[in-house]
Amino acid sequence: MSNLVIILAIFGWAILTYLAFKINKTLGNVFVGVLALALPAYFFTYTPSDYTVSVMGMSLQFGFTSFASLFAMLVVVLSSFALLYSIPYMNKKDRLGWFYMNFMFSVGGMMGILMSKDLVSLFIFWEIMTWSSYLIVIYQGKKVNKVGLKYMIFSAIGAYAMLMAIVLINKWSGNVNIEQFFASFPNYSSAAKLLSSLLLLTGFGVKSALMPLHVWAPGAYTKSPMSYTAVFSGALSKMGIYGMALVAVNLYVHSNMPIMGEVIAWAGAITAVLATFWAIFQNDIRKLLAYSSIGQLGYIAVGLGIGTELSVFAGLYLAILHGLFKGVLWMVVGAIEHRTGKTDFRDISGLIKKMPFTFFVALVAIIALAGMPPLSGFVGKWMLYESMITSNHFIMVLFIFLSSTAAFLYCFHFLYGLFLGQQEDEFLKDVKEVPVLMMIPMGLISLSLIAFGTFPGLIFKPIAQAMSTLGFENVTWRMSSLTNAWGNSMFLKPANFMFMAVFVFFLIIITVVNHKKTKKVGTKDIANGGEPIRDEDNLHYSVDIYRPFYRVISPIMKYKVETFYKRISKGIEEFFQFFRRIYSGNGQTYALYVVIFLTALLILSSTIF
Amino acid sequence: MVVANPILYVALPLLVAFLLPLFGKIHKELIRVVPGLLFMFLIFNTVVLFSEVTSTGKPIITQIAGWAPPIGINLVFSAFSGFIAGIISIMGLLVWVYSYKFKKVEFDNSLKYFVLIMLVTAGSIGVVLTGDIFNLFVFLEIVALSSYPLVAFYRGRDGAEASFKYLIVGAFASIAILLGIVLIYSQLGTLNMAEISLRIGEMPEKIKITAFILLFLGFGIEAEMFPLNGWAPDAYSQAPGPVGAVFASMTAKAGIYTIIRLVFTLFDIDAGYQLLLGMGIITLVVSEGIALRQEKLKRMLAFSSLGQMGLLMIAFGINTKAAVVAGMFILFNHAVIKSLLFFSGSYLVYNSENKNIKDLFGFGKKLPLTAFLFGLGAFAIVGLPPLSGFWAKLSLLMASADSNLIALIALILIVSVVEIVYYFRVVNGLYFKKYTGEFEPHKPSWNASLVMLILAAVIVTVGLYPDLIYNYFVNAADALMDKANYIQNVLPSNFVGLN
Amino acid sequence: MDIGRFLLTSITTTALAFVVGMFYAGFRRKITARVQNRVGPPVYQNFIDVVKLWSKKSNITHGVMQHLAPLWQIATSITTLMFIPILVDSTFFVNLTFKGDLIFLLYLMVVGSLGMALGAGEGGNPNSAIGVTRGLTQMIGFEIPWVMALVALMIQHQTTTIVGLMDVQQASGTWLMFSSPFAFLAALLAMPGMFRYSPFDIVGAPAELASGPISEFGGKYLGTLMTNGSIFAFVKLVLYVDIFMGGATNLVLLVVKTFVLYMFPVLWGLVSPRFRTEQSVRFFWGWPLFFGLLGILQAAFL
Amino acid sequence: MEQELLDLLVEHFQDRIAGSVKSDKRVEIFTSTSAIEDVLMYAKNVLGYIHLVHFSCVDWIEENEFELMYAIFSPKSKITIMSKVRVDRENPVAPNIDYIWRHANTFEREIREMFGIEFTGLIAEKEMILEDWIEMPPMRRDFDTAEYAKKTFFDRPGREDAQDVRETIIKRTGEELPEFSKKYSR
């Protein structure tokens, strides 16, 4: 079966799901579940084959490269999990058919992007993905007016930059095939090289929320339903990374334009630092995660921008991993929102008592996010650092290190503010653990994170294969500490086992010693100068908890990119306000215009013609 | 086939228009039914003729009263003009279905309304088909004269004012066109376009250019070119809802057709293309920019429409085959999508006095279908795939890239972002602003819904499979670009060979 | 490496770290007392404290995370210890070092803090959370000059391992603290922050925060934390000695070097008042950062 | 100067107040609960007595009255006005003045707890100093604190209480007390 059919099947299924929801909610849910199960089942069993469609004289080609199938794996896994998760999560909401239809459309769009072997079909699916995600962003309909518009405008800017690049490439290369574009790229004039690649980068940069183009992301991630945001931030933003990897690596690395690679890398580094800083000071979970996503995408951009074998490897590894752990984290937020209806740190505390499973998966995901050694996130960071040091990007190392150290701040805020701290009986009274259907996706992805931490070879192999599409043959990690036998002689396995051994040893000791006299007490029983805490006192310290740090870095935080854009848009509107006066509404004026136009043409006729 | 003949395009609507009062005497309902039958017949006519044109590969040329060109008046149904005529007649049918039951288009007024609509249709198709420049003027006057009352159809003060403005500017157009024709006739002694085209080199340079400028001005007014389009926003916004669609899909098409003929066929002035391109760019930028600042829905749509006309001029001004194909695509799209927007938009602001955008806030839940279709139209016109607008934009951009107009690409795309801003402002308002409660939503009647659904289906289908219709554009472009072929077909005897 | 040998080595190393770290803490108390014109507790006082804390007859915990937090920390510390070369070219103290990747260690060293932070957070005591946030903020402060110093060394010698740096020093015969003085200064100034000694002890300030993160820990939990503290102090000292002082060839030299190094934060702490959080971050981002930059410049261009 | 101030006040409030110059820089006025707010407002806003130095209460159990004393001070003239108000002991109600001086709130809460005087419209938590107090307000003179302590707390047997320390000293040492200390003896 050809690839295109899969995408069309997804689109068709989306419409069927919409109709099914019109008939009956249960039937619709069945439809959703079927897709969620069929998608990975089909994806992991079929063999790809190429397919060509001819439209308007252009031949659109579809097929998987090994690079695309790496991302497709992420998309398939994450979206099928998110779909499963949606079934209980979205249960109470209305217009489900509309939601799921757009959800599936965007999944189809993503698959389409990955299957496209030419730029036009890539653009088409890109736009399908954009508007379907836009429709989901505005689906909940509460205070989304500006957010939706912002998302759409920035997507449009990116998409049109890409479109311009595509038509130019069509002219310069003779067709829109991606491989041929890369093949003919070295023959471009230098201006053409610069223009086409910059435009493509702008296009992909918007989706991957690089710093000057990130403005839409916090709002859009926040406003869409969390089950979709898992895909949105986890997989959909990776489409930008996918494109950027293609462009950055194929163009800059192989065409001897390192300066552009530096631009990407620095944009990524600055994004990583500033977005992380912003994430630290958020008091809404969703905002925190949104900024964190932006920051994490910055790391990936750094990896791709530096463009050495190891850094690209690190970038791709982090991209896949970010999809997984951010997927879990958004699902965790969704779970909390589902059970408590709240997303502000002010209102939530002590959920570990009622939602221990959710806490556990959040803990795993956060450790992966923070890049701490027992879990998989560290491997990516490690590769990134090594690649930066070996390629002499030593100032950038500091940026990335600053960012990833600062990331601990919001990681702690996330875990502590939501799950730990004072347990308010009033608040926790009605809270329950999430339903099983929501547990399964979160649990499975967390398991995979743990597994990748101990056996990174599981994920190294597909990435190494994918790298061959980008022109890195026989990728191995030839760094100091490791050999190239994937995942077998790395530190992590001994480290993890060592850690586990010591941990278990002390766990036994500390649990057994004086076991009977070890009592568990409530969080109201704390040592605060002997003052007994009344039930109505809330001592949970989770709002604005990084004030001192804010005071330190406030000189940087004062400037916002948003202000800049606001000024531009205001300027444009005022400019056209001036033009508007031309249409005075007076017939005589219009007649005058005609006369003036005629006269002008007659006078200028000798010069014009 | 005997029945199908290009002349019927002109003759039948005129005939029916004059007979319509008589039908009304027989049965009142006939006033509303007969135009529909007419439009259906016109479509049938188009289909038959078009299949013939495609099969023979030659245009059908009808001579009125048996005189051969260049002396006689002739109608040329080529792949290009026939295509536009087809669009106009199909749109005519849809407008009829839509206005079958529309506000104030009730029994008393329906006679006047349908007569005018038919006259506009006849005139527009006549403009497109005619091979004679004076006839072209006449048909253009028919269109204009029947448009004036349509603008003022609601008998309000604003409508009358808008109509009056249109009248003033339209008068300038008539004068300019007439003067241009007179100049040409005085020099060449012929009114047949093929003949003129053949012999244009004989004209003295100065007079040729003056004639060109006069005709360009006159046709420019009809084609809504900046800064001659002052009448258009008022006319669009004051006319009844379907009439906006009529303007977008018929009148404007006729206008742009005349300009294209002027530049492509009649004169051999190369700078004409550049002038068209330049005017197109100015029109596009100014109109879209002003649309950004509009507070009334219909005015916004009108300015957007002007912007599309600018885009069309750009497409034809580039003057490569690819660009003309793109232009045909945009022309088709503009007719379909803008009609959909006008159709759905006029139901959204049905009860509103001022047609303000903020009056339709929150209508997404009240009028789900209409709002959805409006959104679809907005998606399509800003060029989101897989809707038809995308392909048009893509082909235009590719064409301009082929002509090395990189700055133009950037400009078009920036303007598209502006377009997105103001269209999505409305769409967002539809769904996510609070319903003010000031205006009761008015449910579209079944016929209106049907029309909108058909248009939406066309948009989606073409978007999914543009090749369905793409070949017609290519044929049309061929027909337009191949001037020699046109002359040869119209004047087989006088053909001496032009390169 | 067979498992028995490995066990023996790791237990010996841990015991060494524990004992040395405990005595260092005792010396710190003793020195503090002498500086303040006191007699001070005996140097083995910390052992007694730990024994006492373990022999408490009741313990309380607020939940699973608080129960696990000390374990988490001590497991991290011991794991870190396993990856640091204790002696130069030792055949006995090899543990898991392989080559001792620096970046790996940098990250491994903060893992424990996160576990501790979570445990402290579960206690529900606002003082703990405040302490944790201060600690994390301070961590951003001192990590930057510290990492700058390491990066300077790494790019200068094109290696990311401790063993690599030690080999460089063995080969050249000069300690890195002399050949890369700016990097060493930056790292040295970051050291009190890493130890959380005065003036950077706002994290657990007893008077303001009721000892901050550990305010809900008592009994065996506090005992574990104290054990961990001494092991971890040793880990940090050995790391510094390995990187900047050429490592040590025998245990006596190791103890001497680490002790001398240890005196720096201790003595500085004795004469310093306490910085507020933002003051300490500003301090670290002042001169230490400048020295770090100089170090990088030196490494890159000299 | 003090007299001028007094005259000014008396002129303004006529018979609602009476007063005298107590000493240098010290003026005493007597007024009523109904007038005290006006007096204080007038003194603060017109005369410039912007500082409420002290606000306390005295239990005149013999006259069955509480006396509220407001000491206000002007930094310009350096004069302290002591405005005194008597309230009935059976039903002690006084006007609330914490809108004139924010910190009067604290004084009022203390007086309310210690003397049981209600201030109309005082919005504050009930407990400030005394927690769980269920007895008579303790600063009233008819409250016997020694008896209360004996009743509530536990006396240690063998303690010799209620003795004059000086007598004990005399008894123990046989010294004669100096003359000045005798007048303070119980």
Added chain:
Amino acid sequence: MVNDKESRKIVDIIQDFARKSSLFVLAYGTGCGAIEIPPTMTSRYDAERFGIRGAATPRQADVLLITGYLATKSLKRVIRAYEQMQNPKYIIGFGSCTINGGMYWDSYNTINRLDMYMPVDVYINGCMPRPEAVIAGFAKLQKLIQAGKADGWERYQNNLEFYRKNQKKIIHNWVMPDYNW
């Protein structure tokens, strides 16, 4: 159980030695006597040489010092702090106010006898006791601990009803959580 000299094992002796040599004092100044603690701890008298040091929270502390008069209002907090300490824990009554009310014997808001409310291990007489006396008190406590006789915490546990009754006599509005170790 530890009272019985015969049953004490070597482990107990070591543990008691550790307990004795490492006394963490809860640094709450409940009364005016707290002013004597700084000289006790600092260079002049240096209590740290006996292993006595301050602890910031009750969770870490072994010794609760009631430094002087105890207002009824503070009693509640002191009880709370004491109950939050981990066993074994000791109380030192400090100054004559804790013994018999001292100069505040007839005050309506200070308690007179501390041992009716909390199990006091050692009383230090004086008003105020000088640092020497304080150290002597600690020495006494250390001796008791070494001998296994500092069992105030057991007394409290066993006679909780008695203590509660007395405490509730003063604290009418009993909002504290239950005894929880």
